[in-house]
Amino acid sequence: MARLRLKVGFVGGYEEIEVDVPDDGPVPWDADSKLAVVSKSHPRINAADILTGRARFATDIKRRGMLYAKILRCPYGHAKVGRVTVPDIAGVRHVEKKEGKECFFAGDDVAIVVADTQEIAEEAGRRAEVDYEILPHAVTMEDAIEGPGVFRGGNRMRAQTRDEGDVDQGLKEAAVVLERTYKTQAQTHSCLEPHSAVAEFNSGGVTVWTSTQSVQGNREQITEALDLSAGQVRVIAEYVGGGFGSKFGAQSGATVAELSRKLDAPVKLLPDRAEEHAANGNRPPSIQKVKAGIRKDGVVTAWIVDSYGSGGYAGGGGGPANPLKYLYPFTNWRKTHVDVRINGGAALPFRAPGHPQGVFAIESMIDELAARVGMDPLEVRKKNDTSPVRRAQFDAGAKRIGWSRRAQPTGSEQGPLKHGIGMAGATWGGQGGPPAEITAVRHADGTFEFHSGAQDIGTGIRTAIAVIAAEELGVRPADIKVKIGDSDLPYGPGSGGSVTAPSVLPAVREAAHKLKQEIAKQGAGAPGGKITVTGSRPEDFRRYRGGVAGCQFAEVEVDTETGMVRVLKVVAVQDCGRIVNRLTAESQIQGGVLQGISYALFEERVLDRQKGAMLNADFLNYKILGPRDTPDIDVVLFEVSNAGNTVGLLGLGEPPTVPTAAAVANAVANAIGARIYELPITPDKVLGALNKI
């Protein structure tokens, strides 16, 4: 091992740390490293495929003799399936029925039809007759909490309580104590590519093309579901049309694999938009009752939260991240959480699970507490937030948005159009680790190829691999061929938790470093045959700080006559660790902010309390943010030299969507002088808060 001194930190806050690294590995990059390729802007190496329609998504896969599967789904929130009659239409090849099944949400599967064409499968599904025994349901958390039991074992799951310090003492020390209830809605992932799959069996096993965030995880799940042996399942996801957390499960892949085995033909599954909304994942709704105390000097003395969340019919996983200990290390806090079962589709991980909903409540409350002790909300944050990175970010962001311009007192602007500025802080983990394996090849013709079993769900990891390899090898990213999205490739992590880049890229650097050494060994005079090496993700060494710090400032315009909210501008100050590709880093942050605005203002799964079905299971009535809702976004890539691994980078998938809704909510409150306690902030709620309706 070699002991090195690395310069870590950020502009205005550098320090040196000592780290121990292996002698033969690459020298870790630090704040003083002069890099030729890394941190510059690079168009994606696969741009031409994306732009010409050559990119093959699972939905694009066609095989000879392929059949089409269609899932029939229950239209009621809770019902027992009776007789299922599928009409005898020419071209229907196979029907599987789940007669007798108890369906726990509208969208639960009742039967599956396999036919020669998608049209025939759909027609058979449309014309199928299903008898249902309709059972009592609860589709809102309020109904599930207060109403009669719908689920065996009760609608409420066991309360979980955690605490630290002495909240009663904390409340006594407070100058002001507030109690507020914040609510957030269920948001569907709405990936543009559905959870589709194609499977083809042959003598050796099965190949599954599927829209997944984890080709290797899917391989394991399908192997188990079909009781096959290792090596018999290959999963391919060369391109994935969005995932956002909803595409780890292998249900689609396993379904078509099983059908393909039975029918001895390739089978394709293409869920439609309604199925995607109702059955293929959502961010769970929350109710967060917060009681908090603050001293006159702005220090929060106690934080008590009673929260409810719902992972849908399945239960579990519904909790909001509140309090967020690594955002505010409150001394005295207590949290009691109860997960509630409702008759809705199962929640799935969604971009920073629990965090946007938790931060909406936390940062709304911090603003309210600040107002009550007559302090600038930014000052209150500085009193309670111990992260030196975020404190520096607060100043940077305040300057960029023009914090002093905000309405004071709140809601004081004359006229019907009112402007406001609000902000929120955020944090995330996401710094990756082992395992991740890379195979690196130098071909005889001098070209390079890097292989990883990770997959690109839109983040640009393919190009990031090329960037790191190019830096190490002294070539251009376009000179590196990258193969990913195939379970037969060396181990790559699932694309979740913002760990893909920080897990994979240090392994890429290891592999490239070894390859460079091998090439050097061969000597300049050698003709240069094919060289293959492997690289692994080493364990982390000492890093500067944990956590991924960020904050966002939003400026809004509220029409107090119509209740419409427009976001005019967002300043997003984001800890990026070491930027790998400036262009795709910007894309991640812009996308995270815009999804956050969409969550704050528009999106909401509406379940019918009468029948339990989703009322807006399309893109006409379930509104996601579009071009005209897109404000100017000032992305501040806040580089932090972090050490920890030889590249020193972070994952950026999740962090930038954490604080947005809270910042928008605080901006709306600043504009109109009244607070909205429930997302999304729709016109009716704005007018309600202004006592106009």
Add this chain to the structure above:
Amino acid sequence: MDKQKDGISRRTFLKSGAAAIGMAAAGAGRVSAEAGEAPEALGPGPVPCALSVNGREVRIEIEPRVTLLRALRHYSDYTGPKEICDRGACGGCTVLLDGKPVASCMMLALDAQGRPITTVEGLARDGKLHPVQEAFKTCDAYQCGYCTPGMLLSTVALLKENPAPSLDEIKRGLEGNLCRCAAYNHIFDAVQMAAKKMSASPAK
């Protein structure tokens, strides 16, 4: 005459559900009311359909109910246009028909016969990217890439109508196209970049 008026619109088709299938079988949907022609019996089984895609003639056999989008994706090899909402609400299936952007999920393939269709596969010429594609590449105007084919064609159509759009006109022009990854800011940059390039060297 406007061909769309003569054909079965997909909306009525969907509304009437199974009944419409019977109607199509009787050929009622293809009657030109004004002309009072005799009904032409089509379907429900496959019928010949000739499409002109990216300058090539594509001959397929499809049921009359097949949408233009499915005809391209399932019954020929143009998988560029994507089926996302299947209700004309997201723009993912956008193709140019007679040079104008249409939601190919909202019309029947038979109604597109004899009319030039451009899909994303037809934008690059002789292995060279279209200026709009080049600009999307330079600006990273996508993330997962699933909305990109529709976004590109809407941009091409917008710049044909308005070669120097303002930011607000770009937003209005692309309003029908959704991007869940929300790459909009970079998309706007790309449209502006393409507009500048194309006005500097207008297409032949």
